[in-house]
Amino acid sequence: MSNQPDRIIIFDTTLRDGEQSPGASLTVEEKLTIARSLARLGVDIIEAGFPYASPGDFKAVQKIAQTVGTENGPTICGLARATKNDIKTAAEALKPAFKSRIHTFIATSDIHLKHKLKKTREEVLAIAPEMVAYAKTFTDDVEFSPEDAGRSDPEFMYQVLEAAIAAGATTINIPDTVGYTTPSEFGALIKGIKDNVPNIDQAIISVHGHDDLGLAVANFLEAVKNGARQLECTINGIGERAGNAALEELVMALHVRRQYFNPFLGRSVDATEPLTNINTQEIYKTSRLVSNLTGMIVQPNKAIVGANAFAHESGIHQDGVLKNKLTYEIMDAESIGLTNNQIVLGKLSGRNAFRTRLNELGFELSETELNNAFLRFKEVADKKKEITDWDLEAIVNDEIQQA
Ligand code: KIV
Ligand code: ZN
DSSP states (O other): OTTSOSSOEEEEOTTTTGGGSTTOOOOHHHHHHHHHHHHHHTOSEEEEEOTTTOHHHHHHHHHHHHHTSOTTSOEEEEEEESSHHHHHHHHHHHTTOSSEEEEEEEEOSHHHIIIIIOOOHHHHHHHHHHHHHHHHTTOSOEEEEEETGGGSOHHHHHHHHHHHHHTTOSEEEEEETTSOOOHHHHHHHHHHHHHHOTTGGGSEEEEEEBOTTSOHHHHHHHHHHTTOOEEEEBGGGOOSTTOBOBHHHHHHHHHHTHHHHGGGGTOOTTOOSOSSOOOGGGHHHHHHHHHHHHOOOOOTTOTTTSTTTTOOOSHHHHHHHHHOGGGTOSSOGGGGTOOOOOOOOOTTOOHHHHHHHHHHTTOOOOHHHHHHHHHHHHHHHHHOSSOOHHHHHHHHHHHHHHO
16 A cells, blocks of 8 residues: 555644543643644644634644644644534634644434434535535645544445545544444454445544543554554543543554564564654653643553653562563663653752753743742752652642742
8 A cells, every 4th residue: 555654643632632631721822832842752743623612722723833833843733523614714723834634523423413413324424525625625634534433333434434535535533432442343443444445545544532441542553453554642641531542652552562563564573663753752751741731640550651650669579670670661761751860859959950850840931930930949948858750840830820
């Protein structure tokens, strides 16, 4: 398949689906800060928001398109329901981006058609290609999603996908909207699409999934084995209800188990080329930044970025790791940008060490914020022997809230 990418495309939707986490709303400036960090992380596409949803979202998408969507930056994407108003508004917000994508969707499951859309299958089959063609008048890069694909009748979905591709969709995204499928089912769904949609080779297959049963990442990995080449995910797995598939888990699974996945991408087992464009050393920093700005705490035992992910508690494990890290570690903490921090911050620490640690924790402060936070740090350090990362985050969050 000549038009298929030789790497897995990482489509980040932290700023769109991730922001749909209850209580995780972000200001335009905060979204911009996260978008810059996602660009440094090396994501291929940033879904920056849903421009028709609110003037704030429109502005955020427009600003991100302007400042992050530069020639060498990622593609900037805006979400739109399959209506002309949504699509036109998304196109308007995306105008400043060097590379832009419109992502339009309509549900294909009977449950959604009957109770939400109140439309027939015939109507949906007509709307999908019509709206893809409309989106195509604004950009060459159009993504189409049959919402609730995981619970849709596959035969009907194949017809909708075929029509969407014929109308110009270059990516077709298969969402498990309610996190209902199991890995083998989701893999089979992707295989079914490859085998039954006649023009599928003209599009890239993407997957999108929620974590209601804790299976989103496992589902995606099965999808990769069956031909999916774009993964839609969020930092720390934040998102609607139980969240979305977590970017850091997907990327590190593909990185650590490269030899296992290589053949599914047509490579030799031992090929050393990375499977994604992600700069894994930016993962920890980006995770902290997203957690700090959204207020969504990362559970300590969270894979890859949780506080305990690289901690060894039991004596047997500690002994093993001291003898050889490979005994109990499958990846280096350094590979996600966790420096083996030798600097212990205390009352004698200087501004430079303070600033460096804050940067490592994903904070980007103005000079004034840094000065004020540093003064507060000195006050706390006078009372406490050792300042932990949690203390630092509390200090900085207090400072940001007061500013
Ligand atoms: O979960 C979902 O179905 C979505 C679509 C808009 C892709 O977020
Ligand atoms: Zn979603």
